[in-house]
Amino acid sequence: MKIRRFFGKDMRDALNQVKEELGSDAVIMSNKKLADGVEIVAAYDKEPVKKSVIGTTAARSASPQQDNKPKSSPSLSEIIGDSGPDSLKALLEKQAKSAQESSPVSSSKDESNTSQTSSIASHHDMGEIKAELASLRNVLQFQVNGLLKQQQRNAHPMQSYLTDSLEGMGISPELARQVVSFTPADCSEREAWVFLLKLLANRLKTNQNDILTQAGVVALMGPTGTGKTTTIAKLAARYAQQHGSDKVALITTDGYRIAAYEQLATYGKIIGCPVKKAINAEQLDEVLYQFRNRQLILLDTAGFGQRDIRLIKQLDTFKQTSCATIKSYLVLQANAQRQVMQQTIKLYDDISLQGCIFTKLDECYSLGEMVSVAIENNLPISYLTDGQKVPEDIRNAEVKYMISTAARMYKKYGLTPMTSRHVEQASVAV
Template identity: 30%
Template sequence: MKVKKYFAEDMQQAISEIKKDMGSEAIIISQRRVRGKGVLGFFVQRLEVTAALEENNKTSFSYELEQELQQDLPESGQKFLNGMQFEQNDSVDAEESIVPESEYKFNPAFADLSLYEKADPSLPIQEELKEMRSLIEQMVSAHENSKGVRNEHLELWRHKLQTHGLGEASIDMLLKIIPEDSWEDEKKVKSLLTDYLSELLKPLYNGIRPGQVLSFIGPTGVGKTTTLAKLAAQLALNQRKKVAILTIDTYRIGAIEQLQTYAEIIGVPLQVVMSPDEFKDALLKNGDRDYILIDSAGQPFSKDDQSQELQAFLREVDKPHDVFLVLSSNTKSADLLQAAAYFMPCGYNKLIFTKSDETLSQGSILDVINKVKLPVIYITNGQNVPDDILKMEYHSLASFILDGVD
């Protein structure tokens, strides 16, 4: 770091000498009026300016200049200057010389020679300081106006995401990545949010492989049976896979008849099992099938005995096993999180969201993902079998969650 003192009649001359000697990247760290050498020097004062050239080109004001500039500034201006990190230097030599680097410490600041050059060279030093103070007040005003615009757009997007069903934690996670200069461009903000969310979801989909046994669990009325029928039809009819359906739902009236109708239309066998032992035998019997789909009874959160019974069935599976937690998109976030916690002992490893066509707000899906850190594999958007089911991956899911946030 090069630090040097210059002597001149006025600031304009000093700046000219500094730029000629050090270049435009030099910084001014202090200035003051000093007497010249000898007897005559007692009556003649010159302007002493200390300048420096840093490798990283960061700038710093002197402590003395800070004190001058802060006089009569409003509170906002003083806070602005305080953020510039001035340094005090009491060592002054009236002779022009190279100053040892150890005498000075530098911190990042805001202004450089260009700020001094804006001052009128014909004005005395106090007038220059006054003019510089005015320039800083303008910068403070511009900074605060910019901050106000940013806050306005930030709150607008926060409201949009809240309306879309996202919780506060998810909103904070997304909005923190938007650059300062992007808030007014809504398309750019939407694109940045989608890309960022996509990258967050990507690790959840690494190394995913389908199991041979697919179990469907979840609260009452979320559409587990219809979702199972859609997947069974796609596997059997579209992909020509050998499929079997087992049901352990013996609680709901009409559940077996509904599933039997689907099985007959699709052309796959259906077996009703009443106990974990029967369930184990049925798995062995259908061991040659490409896929075995398991339907289960809906679980009210207050029935712990039913949850334990379900866990007993699932423990009998000794093949590659996917346990899908099926949740409804039109359920509020708090209830979805409660369901996710309730079914956690059942060991689900993938998610399905149903009834997306019954709500315009898909943000609660992200709240569940943030909680359980598991991928959403399917989203259903209607009652038609085998249609109205979407296969998800990380980018399509990010787009789906933020769809409608405009």
């Protein structure tokens, strides 16, 4: 097998040269475009038949560059290197063998990559489909609930109106539906509203001033900012007015808040009762022993957030105390969201709560949340506070006052003018 190069002004000219020089059995190995024409590399096995001198001269004149080339044609070994095969057949066999050896690996890699890509795409598509189906299900569920609610409103318009009114007052939807279900069917709107307020009043529990009448060791607990320290000062001042300052003592377990002890100590100095600080269970036992002759001992605890791990440590401190039985009361803000109150109460499930104290009633626009949380958790209410004055701004929790105040607030802040008159009359009736 021999190799020849041919140069022409275009592809047709170069091919004609190949055909004239090597015949129709020549094999075109490659072609390349040059600046002044085209180069073709052709291979042949047999020596071509010599053409006439005229034909050869014409062929050479058609390609001026050919005159500068050596007369001897380079072999395939010279083109691709000394180690390469010297025949086209050997070259093709070598290339085929190399392709066959690399084919299984490449094919396997390609199949593996294709499989992985398909798997990832399939997983991604499936996740999107599931998310879309879940979204559609939520939308359909919302529409179905709306249709059912509208159907119920059409079937029982009075009950739907009363339920909406209780929810507007701050009562939870579950409790509102529950009490409305007991409403007599043949009563008017005003009679039904009075009935519902009385039903709520019957389910609301109070402690009847138990802290000041029963005395003992009392701890006020609750989140930060609920007014525990001020409430303790109000209770201590009330008790000192009735029984003397030598019958009451104050203890703080708040070692985290800046000036927590100083604030309580200032109240103690004004009231005329001693104030001590106890950080752990051992110190608390010791201080309680020192105050064993006091009739009322009030403990001011540190206020922590609901997710603060230090709260658990504080609760464990009270469980470990063995010197006296501590009665625990939860202090909550009446103007807090119902969900916040509910979560706070659950946080103190491990503590046997005697009752709760609601503060900041003067900052409220609704009291239904307070009433609803107390009823649903079966938690008695002991006291209500509505200001910062010590000891004036504290009162015993009374059911009639709480329900009537909740109804008046609903009339003032949450009602349309058309129905406000009925609620005002109903709140007076309770």
